[in-house]
Amino acid sequence: MTGPAAGTAGPQAERHHDRHRRQPVRVVLAKLGLDGHDRGLKVVARMLRDAGLEVIYLGLRQTTESILLAVEQEDADVIGLSIHNGGHLTLAPRMVDAVRAAGLVVPVVVGGIVPDVDLERLAEAGVFAVLGPGASAAEVAETVRAAAAARRI
Amino acid sequence: MSLPDNPVPGGAESHDDEDSPRARAEAQWRAAFEAAPLRDGAFETMSGIPLAAVHGDPPYPGQFPYTRGIYPSMYRSRLWTMRLFAGMGTAADTNMRFKRLLEAGGTGLSTAFDMPTLMGRDSDHPWAVGEVGRAGVAVDTIADMEDLFAGIDLSGVSTSMTINGPANILMAMYIVTGERGGTERRRLSGTIQNDILKEYQAQKEYIFPPRPSVRLVTDLIRFTTAEMPRWHPVSISGYHIREAGSTAAQELAFTLANGFAYVEAATAAGLDVDDFAGRLSFFFNSHIDFFEEIGKYRAARRIWARWMRDRYGARHERSLQLRFHTQTAGVSLTAQQPEVNIARVATQALAAVLGGTQSLHTDSYDEALALPTEQAARIALRTQQVIAHETGAPSVADPLGGSAYVEWMTDEMERRATEVFDHLDKLGEGSILEGVYEGIANGYFTGEIADSAYRFEREVNAGRRIIVGVNAYTEGDDGDTPILYIDDDVEAQQLRRLAEVRRQRDAAAVTAALDTLAAEAADPTVNLMPPIIDCVRVEATEGEIVGALEGVFGTYTEPAVV
Numbered sequence: 001m002t003g004p005a006a007g008t009a010g011p012q013a014e015r016h017h018d019r020h021r022r023q024p025v026r027v028v029l030a031k032l033g034l035d036g037h038d039r040g041l042k043v044v045a046r047m048l049r050d051a052g053l054e055v056i057y058l059g060l061r062q063t064t065e066s067i068l069l070a071v072e073q074e075d076a077d078v079i080g081l082s083i084h085n086g087g088h089l090t091l092a093p094r095m096v097d098a099v100r101a102a103g104l105v106v107p108v109v110v111g112g113i114v115p116d117v118d119l120e121r122l123a124e125a126g127v128f129a130v131l132g133p134g135a136s137a138a139e140v141a142e143t144v145r146a147a148a149a150a151r152r153i
Numbered sequence: 154m155s156l157p158d159n160p161v162p163g164g165a166e167s168h169d170d171e172d173s174p175r176a177r178a179e180a181q182w183r184a185a186f187e188a189a190p191l192r193d194g195a196f197e198t199m200s201g202i203p204l205a206a207v208h209g210d211p212p213y214p215g216q217f218p219y220t221r222g223i224y225p226s227m228y229r230s231r232l233w234t235m236r237l238f239a240g241m242g243t244a245a246d247t248n249m250r251f252k253r254l255l256e257a258g259g260t261g262l263s264t265a266f267d268m269p270t271l272m273g274r275d276s277d278h279p280w281a282v283g284e285v286g287r288a289g290v291a292v293d294t295i296a297d298m299e300d301l302f303a304g305i306d307l308s309g310v311s312t313s314m315t316i317n318g319p320a321n322i323l324m325a326m327y328i329v330t331g332e333r334g335g336t337e338r339r340r341l342s343g344t345i346q347n348d349i350l351k352e353y354q355a356q357k358e359y360i361f362p363p364r365p366s367v368r369l370v371t372d373l374i375r376f377t378t379a380e381m382p383r384w385h386p387v388s389i390s391g392y393h394i395r396e397a398g399s400t401a402a403q404e405l406a407f408t409l410a411n412g413f414a415y416v417e418a419a420t421a422a423g424l425d426v427d428d429f430a431g432r433l434s435f436f437f438n439s440h441i442d443f444f445e446e447i448g449k450y451r452a453a454r455r456i457w458a459r460w461m462r463d464r465y466g467a468r469h470e471r472s473l474q475l476r477f478h479t480q481t482a483g484v485s486l487t488a489q490q491p492e493v494n495i496a497r498v499a500t501q502a503l504a505a506v507l508g509g510t511q512s513l514h515t516d517s518y519d520e521a522l523a524l525p526t527e528q529a530a531r532i533a534l535r536t537q538q539v540i541a542h543e544t545g546a547p548s549v550a551d552p553l554g555g556s557a558y559v560e561w562m563t564d565e566m567e568r569r570a571t572e573v574f575d576h577l578d579k580l581g582e583g584s585i586l587e588g589v590y591e592g593i594a595n596g597y598f599t600g601e602i603a604d605s606a607y608r609f610e611r612e613v614n615a616g617r618r619i620i621v622g623v624n625a626y627t628e629g630d631d632g633d634t635p636i637l638y639i640d641d642d643v644e645a646q647q648l649r650r651l652a653e654v655r656r657q658r659d660a661a662a663v664t665a666a667l668d669t670l671a672a673e674a675a676d677p678t679v680n681l682m683p684p685i686i687d688c689v690r691v692e693a694t695e696g697e698i699v700g701a702l703e704g705v706f707g708t709y710t711e712p713a714v715v
Contacts, residue, residue, distance in 0.1 A: 034268040034280050036357030039398050039484075042603045043610045045715040059713035060357055085268055086523065086639065090283030113488070115522055115636055133488045133521060134623045137614045 025148040027078040028070050030058040032091045037084035037112075044080065044111060044131075044140055051141035064098035071099075071106055077148035078128075083112040093125035100126070107147035111135070178211035185215050185225040192231060196548045204548050209555035214509075218458035220451045220563065221551035222509040223474040228547030233505075234512035235537045236313060236478065240265030240290035241524050242643045243650070244300035247290040251305060253527065257534060261343075263313040263514065264301070265289035266323070273319040273360045275696030276647045286643035288524065293651045293694050298326040299333065307336040312343035313388075313478070318360035320347035321369050321682060322698050325689040328381075342383035344434060344478070347373055348390045350411040350589055354598035355397035357711065360699060363590055365706035368677060370415060371422040376682035378429045386429070387415055388436045388478065394598075395438035396484045398606020401449045402566055404438060406573035407598060409456055410585055413574075416465050417586040430461060431471035434511075439501040440482040446501070447553060448562030450508030453477070456567055479505035480514040486521040490622035490630045494518035499536050506546050507553055513537055523636040596714050603715065651694065658692040666691050667701040674705040 029045050031038060038060055045055045056074045058067065067079060079099070083091055092110050099106050107128035114122065114130050122130055128147045131140055170176060186206060197203045206229055207213055207221075215225030224230060235258070239250045251262050267289040269281035275293050276285045285291050292298055302312075307330070316323045324345050328338045349366040352359040359366065370387060377386040391408030399407065412433065420426055435453065439446050457475035461467040481501040486494045495518045502515050515533040517525030525533070540546055553559040574585070580597075581588025592598050612618040619625045670684040681702075688698050 033282075034272045034274070034284055036268075038357060039396070039603075039606050042715055043398075043607055046603075046607045047610070049715075055715070057713055057715045060711065085284055086287040087283035113522065116632060137610075 024052055024054045025078065025145055026054040026056065026074060026076045027080050027144050027148075028056045028058060028067060028074065028076045029080040029082070030062040030067050030070075031060050031082050032062055032064065032067070032095065033085075033087065034061065035083065035085040035087070036060060038082070040084065040111060040133075041080075041082040044082070047137040047140050048080075048144060051137065053141065053144060064095055067095065068098060068102050068104070071104065072102075076106065077151055078144050079106055079108045080144065081108060081110050083110060083114070086113070088112065088114050089118060089121060092122055092127050096126040105151050107151055109143060109147050111140075175211055178213060178216060182207070182211070182213040182216060182225055189224065189226040189230045191226065191229050194229075194548075196229060198545060204545075206548075207550045208552070214550040217462075217470075217473065219454040219474055221554045223454065223476060223511075225550075227509060227550035228506075228541075229550070232541050232547060233510050233537075234261045234311070234478075235534060235541075236261040236263045236512045236514055237530060237534055238263040238265050238313075238315065238480070238514050239530070240267070241288075241637070242286040242290065242639055243646055244290055244292060244297040245303075246286075246643070248301055248303055248305075250527070250530075251302075254530070254534070255305070255310070257531060258538070261311045261313060261512065262305070264315060266314075266316055267291045270323075270695065271316060271318065271358045273322070273695060273699035275694045276644070276651050278696055282644075285647050287639055291643070291647045292323065292326065293647070293696070294654045294692050295326050295329050295689050296650065296654050296692070298323075298330045302327075302330055302334070307331045307334060308340045308342075310342075312341075314343070314345045317346055317349050317352050317356075318358055318366070319695055319699055320345050320349075321373050321685050322689070322695050324373060325682065325686040328686060329689050338381050340383065341381060344385040344388050345373070346388045346390060346436070348387055348411065348415075348436075350414060350593070351390050351393055351407070353593040353709070353711070354394060354407060354411075355399070355602060356393035359709045359711075361702065361706040362709045363593055365674075365702075366709075367414075367418050367586075369681065369702075371418050371424075372680045372682055374415070374419045374429050375422060375424060375680055377432070378424060385432050385434045388434050389415065390436040392436050392438045392480055394602065395440060395482065397602045398484075398609065399602045400605050401440065401442070401445045402569035403573070403601060403605060405449050405453055405456075405566055406570035408435065408437070409453065409460070409570060410574060410577050410589055412457065413460060413465075414586040414589045416461070417584060420465070421586075426461070426465050426467045427469040427472050430465075430467050431469060431474075435475055435477035437477050437479050437505075437510075438482050439479050439505040439508075441485050441497055441501060443500060443504050444559060444562055445566075446504040447508045447559060448566045450477070450479075450505070450510065451551075451554075451559070451563040452566035452570065454509070455563070456570060476511045478512040478514070479508075479510040481505075481516045483516055483520055486516060486518070487620060487622050488521040489627065491518050491522060491634045493622050494521070495532060495536065498533060499540070502536055503540055503544070503546065506540055507551075509551060519634055519636055522634060524639070526635060526637045528635075596712065599711075599714060654692055655694070662691040663688075663693045663697070666693055667697055670698065671701045671704055674702055 045057050049055050109129050111131040129143045214222035240247045268284045270292045331341050374386045377384040389412040391404040395404040454475045458473040461473045481498045498515050517529035517533045519529045577588030580591040666688040673679040673684045
């Protein structure tokens with residue numbers, strides 16, 4: 001935690017904003033449910049780490065509850081969900097709904113195999129962005145940073 | 154030098170000393186070749202040039218250490234099995250796909266199960282929501298297995314089942330399906346993957362901790378050794394290790410190490426190595442670096458033969474011969490300009506054939522997007538048929554043997570694999586099995602694989618490695634490839650089917666069978682196949698059987714390490 005020393009800063013909101021701006025973006029990476037394809041998630045974890053983000057890697061077989069718990073405990077800015085089993089239309093909206101139900105504002109970014117025709121439905125469901133195969137390291141880091149920035153406005 | 158099909162009139166080879174090692178190898182090869190059946194076909198080039206069955210130096214194909222192939226005649230006797238993996242939706246949906254593949258000239262069936270089935274969970278388990286029938290077929294009970302193979306004569310096909318954690322349960326379901334359809338278990342032919350070690354290393358579809366899981370593997374090996382002479386009880390798989398990001402040499406090394414581990418486990422369970430080793434089979438990836446792949450297959454045969462003879466004391470020739478299935482690399486398929494994948498798959502399939510594979514699955518070009526459409530799966534099969542019937546590649550065994558580059562690559566693959574075996578042998582203090590357990594526990598395998606995957610990704614990102622359509626030549630991606638959609642109704646249908654089975658079965662019989670299984674699981678000397686078959690007969694679900702075993706064995710959670 002690198003916030004300003006107590007009593008030296010201005011109003012509460014400004015101090016809050018400042019604290020966030022100076023901290024690296026924190027992202028929770030996880031797979032929901034049974035899908036065991038974790039190659040992509042591990043590569044993304046290293047890409048983000050190398051780009052200077054803080055990665056909380058939960059890995060396989062997580063539930064919306066275990067992800068939310070990590071988000072709260074780690075004060076994470078973004079949730080990265082990797083989905084390679086065709087279940088994105090079920091799993092991703094469920095994660096978004098769970099975040100909202102918990103009263104949190106934490107954008108969900110989806111990575112994996114998502115056919116183009118499903119992109120609109122995921123956007124309508126509140127998914128911040130979808131990163132498909134071939135997304136570069138720079139695109140991945142930019143997208144997660146943009147998601148974190150969206151949260152902080 | 155080339156060896157003709159028939160003895161050369163007039164002693165064309167008479168300049169060789171008849172007692173030289175070379176002359177002896179040649180005479181042995183010729184005798185073995187002549188004893189082998191030949192398929193119909195003109196073994197000549199399209200211009201009419203007659204072709205000898207093998208060229209180059211001994212040891213010849215069919216001769217120890219089998220670097221050049223396990224059969225003296227290779228594809229002149231029989232082409233590889235063109236086995237296409239299929240599975241989606243309900244059992245009835247997949248049954249239709251199976252029948253069409255057989256009609257189209259496929260010669261073996263290969264079953265893909267959905268994720269809940271692979272993980273030992275019923276379709277009505279909370280984890281299963283959204284995954285039922287999605288990436289494979291849903292099988293909860295014997296009723297689903299019977300639907301899956303309805304109208305297919307199980308004595309006339311060989312079936313491959315890709316299942317690991319719950320392999321014993323699905324095997325039991327297949328046995329009972331055969332029984333009810335009039336095919337006794339001793340006549341059932343096929344392969345079950347049943348390779349749990351690579352799950353902890355790469356594919357991550359484990360249920361129980363490693364040691365009780367390996368006990369289940371050896372139970373299945375013991376059971377099929379005694380009762381199912383036409384069944385291959387383990388398909389030791391490098392495919393998933395490679396897909397998870399390993400290099401070719403790591404795929405080779407980890408896979409063979411797992412094979413040695415199963416040999417050690419089965420002999421520790423009381424089997425003689427020659428009783429089961431001949432029915433172990435392997436499953437490798439065929440990636441896009443053509444010569445590296447061919448070197449990998451050749452090295453795999455040589456290493457297996459030497460280790461089985463010298464370290465594990467196998468004496469039967471069949472125990473020394475590494476047989477393998479190949480699948481083209483799913484991970485090499487691109488979502489961008491997906492039609493280009495047809496060229497990748499053809500190249501990879503040719504590498505597998507030149508490397509001497511016994512069976513082959515070619516991926517469909519649309520599989521980076523979704524499960525394959527029927528049209529895409531047909532093109533994949535046709536690709537194999539072009540290699541088999543048009544290219545002439547199957548006419549000559551090990552056609553690249555003797556190439557300085559290919560021989561060097563083969564040696565290099567062996568050298569790199571040997572370094573891994575030495576490491577595991579030390580970790581396990583003289584036991585590869587213990588070394589593999591330790592490597593799972595200390596993150597050796599997952600760490601090595603993740604390192605390789607990241608290195609590859611960085612090379613692509615930096616443009617040092619070109620992937621056509623992804624980081625170069627990207628124009629022309631029209632993005633309108635037709636893809637397969639799994640009906641949302643599949644899950645509802647499967648849930649109704651499962652509820653119906655649960656409703657009409659004898660609940661007391663199910664409870665009794667599950668209790669017996671749990672009691673037997675607590676005794677490590679009992680073979681669990683018979684009590685699992687009893688559970689299946691009374692229509693216990695896969696999830697219930699797994700639950701009974703979990704009560705004894707516990708479950709496995711991997712440490713989350715990046």
